[in-house]
Amino acid sequence: MARTLDALRDTRREWMINRSRLIASVSAITIVLGVLVYRYYSLQIVQHDDFMTQSDRNRIRVEVIPPTRGQIVDRKGRLLAANKPTFVIGVVRERSEDPAALVDTLTERLSLTDGELKAFQERSERRRPFETVPIKLGLDDAALATVAVDLHQLPGVVVDAQLTRDYPFGEALSHVLGYVGRVSAEDLLELDAERYRGTLHTGKVGLEKRYEPLLHGKPGYQHVETNAHGRVLRVLEKEAPVPGKNLRLYLDLDLQREAVTALGDQRGAVVALDPLTGGVLAMVSNPSYDANLFVEGISYSDYAELRGSLDTPLLNRAVQGQYPPGSTVKPLISLGALARGFITPDTEVPDPGWYRLPGDDRRYRDWTLRIRGTGHAERVDLRMAIAESCDTYYYDLAHRMGIDVMAEVLRPFGLGHRTGIDTTGEQDGILPDTDWKRTALGEPWYPGETISAGIGQGYMLATPLQLAQAAMVLANKGESFVPSVVHRVDDLTVGGVQRPRIPMDEAAWQAVVEGMVDVVHSPRGTAAGIARGVGYQIAGKTGTSQVVSIAQDAIYDEDAISERNRNHGLFVAFAPVENPRIVVAVIAENGGGSGAASPVARRIMDAWLSEASDA
């Protein structure tokens, strides 16, 4: 049938159709070809420069080489804060076929915690393409060998070696050094993000925080050619990082450990200063914590335990703890009174065991009342008043000086204002006067409060460091230095900054120091107990401060309350008297009396002075 139809076909018409359709096709092809050529022209000629840049940016990557953090060493060069090589396991999403499954695998293999996973997610959101995002940090050699030995064979997993902070002496130095922690989003608000690219840790507390800009260093850069998988093929250009500066401390590791041992389980603080420089030889706050816990992020339960503890281990008592200084202010008041002519070294005051303000019935009791009820003596002079810590003498003196004059003479010793030591969190303490009370409490000053202030009680608060600083002024007879933990930053000396000198007659210093020597070396001295077998002369002053209150709403068991209501024992001292080499301030929280503090100071002075004579 087809054949018969063929015969009927109009061949010429079909040929004409084909010709017209071919012409239409050629037109269409020309148009499409034109579009195609225009597209390639537009990409390759018009936008060539953009794409060339894009292509270079593709293959050339700027890598940051984080600087090595400066180390911290003690006065003899022993490493206190070191950089330890650890391993980081990271993930490059682009290199994995199934990143979600990979993360699951790693979670199981490395037993990642929820916190680690959350941190990983947060970091993932800030990442750049082909950037390695850390998922497990701080694995040491052994841990890497056991859990992660073949992980690097999984596509998308990167095992990187890097340096992390290590505090080899843990608790003993945590309060002095502070610690570093992971750079957090809040940290980046104050840090220069460009300088911290590639850096995982930053100082959070203490020296690590205070000296962060110096310890950090400056990152280096390298331009590398990479392929699409982020693998570095060659380094095109390199700028080496500048490592952070090293800190050399005044602190002596042996003395620090001696202080820790001497304090034992006793809650409290010890500050030992070098009177010739203001350098911190030892600074202990007990209880302490292990700074290493914070480096890679402390677990929630560990942190909750530290935060919630009644013993406040996170508080650096040496600079943050504020205590009524008690009788340790008596030598300072005496000096002020001598300078202002309120007393001479020979001024005598009768001590019946109590003191009464003129026109007032209330009796202010001398501390001896608890022991013998007769007071110190018929007549008490300055030397005896200091040696036996005669309250009545100072009640009388305080009353005569008045609170404002008393504050005025105490201020140059550094009370009421932070010392400016190079660590974080230091507190001001309180040096009360009428102005202060009106401002702080909105109340007028009552005469009775002056009497309490005369023996360092009432509103007056000081940190152990402030007490040590004041003792340094005594030791140097007016000279003193801003307390400093760091001696040198690399080769630059930063410690030994002088404080304003307190000008005073030699006789005045002499009189007060004589009294302080008697505190230890006279049989009736309040710290006579530590004089046994001592091979040098100590000038000291004891103190006992009443615990004002414990928070009413907190629930503590009864033993704890009674224990925590006991008086704090304080002791400040310097030695040897003629040529002071060490100043010590000790506070024994709820130690009952200064008897809990003075032996600690003796041990520290022994250790330091025997060492010094050995050297």
Added chain:
Amino acid sequence: MPEYTRFLEGSDRDLARAQTPAERLHLDLVLLTPILAIMTTGLFVLFSASDGDWDTVNRQIRNFVVGFAVLLLVAQVRIDTLKRWAPTLYLGALLLLLLVSFFGVGAKGAQRWLSLGFIRFQPSEIMKIAMPLMVAAWVVRHALPPRPSTTVTALLIIVLPAAAIATQPDLGTAILVGASGAFVVFMAGVSWWQIFSGALAAMVCIWPAWLFLLRDYQKQRILTLFDPEADRLGAGWNIIQSKTAIGSGGWSGKGYLQGTQSHLDFLPESQTDFIIAVLAEEWGLRGVLLLLLLYGLVVARGLWISFTAQTSYGRLLASAITLTFGVYVVVNMGMVAGILPVVGVPLPFVSFGGTSIVTLLLSFGILSAISTEKRVLSR
């Protein structure tokens, strides 16, 4: 057969001239020369794209050899024979396509392959050949231009296998198969208003196709076309990298074997679908235009063959094969340059891969046969 051709001017010259060896083998050298030039160019580009892997180049040469053997074989077949066997071939291919839907072997999430144990092949490739043969055979049953009923049945013949291929899913091949059939209908002289109303109907069909037919990854590809920056590391990566490769080539290119995009692995599929980007990066716009010129020569010759073919069937077939070849080139170069969706169409004779080369050369064997048959007839 039209008898008057004998008396056309020039016919006697054909008769008088002695046959060259090429003519005796039914080979159209004017068609094959630019193809060989494209292949040679392609081998150079492939050598660079495979990072100097001789093994890949050798396998591609083998593909060419096999393809030419097929071409030589097919060129000897009479067009009438092809026309007679077209329905059988078409129905067989359709059956296999349906089999693939049930017994196919998957690769990359798509069921395209049929395994016979010793050999795996894609029935959709057979359909590429069978489609123009069948549609042309169908429309020339009656005088041209086709009647509306013939057009409608022809469209059914086209849509059925195209839809089957699209659901495998293999959008690229479906487009090529559909286009090869549609070109036959177009060349047969369907009136323009029918074409426009058909196009309108097709557009209306796109909405349900978008909803039900296209897989997520295909939708993604089309969406990516409009905004590749939206997903830089995911679906947009290929397009961004290929555009970067092309654009950074400039007029004269980065130099042979010097392309950073391809040699540093930024460019995906650089040996197969995206190989034009390697050429554009290393040889620049110069190279692209040269390649386009060669493709243009092939298409021009193909259309000339259609123009001079003796029968309507030969004319339809020749133009359909040629235009489909053009679609190959345009879709591939368009998608790599980011003006068409990424649908998985190789660049003819340049992209690595045996299947498409053999199928293409087979169709050019048919073209060669059409080109040389007029002389056989003339004797």
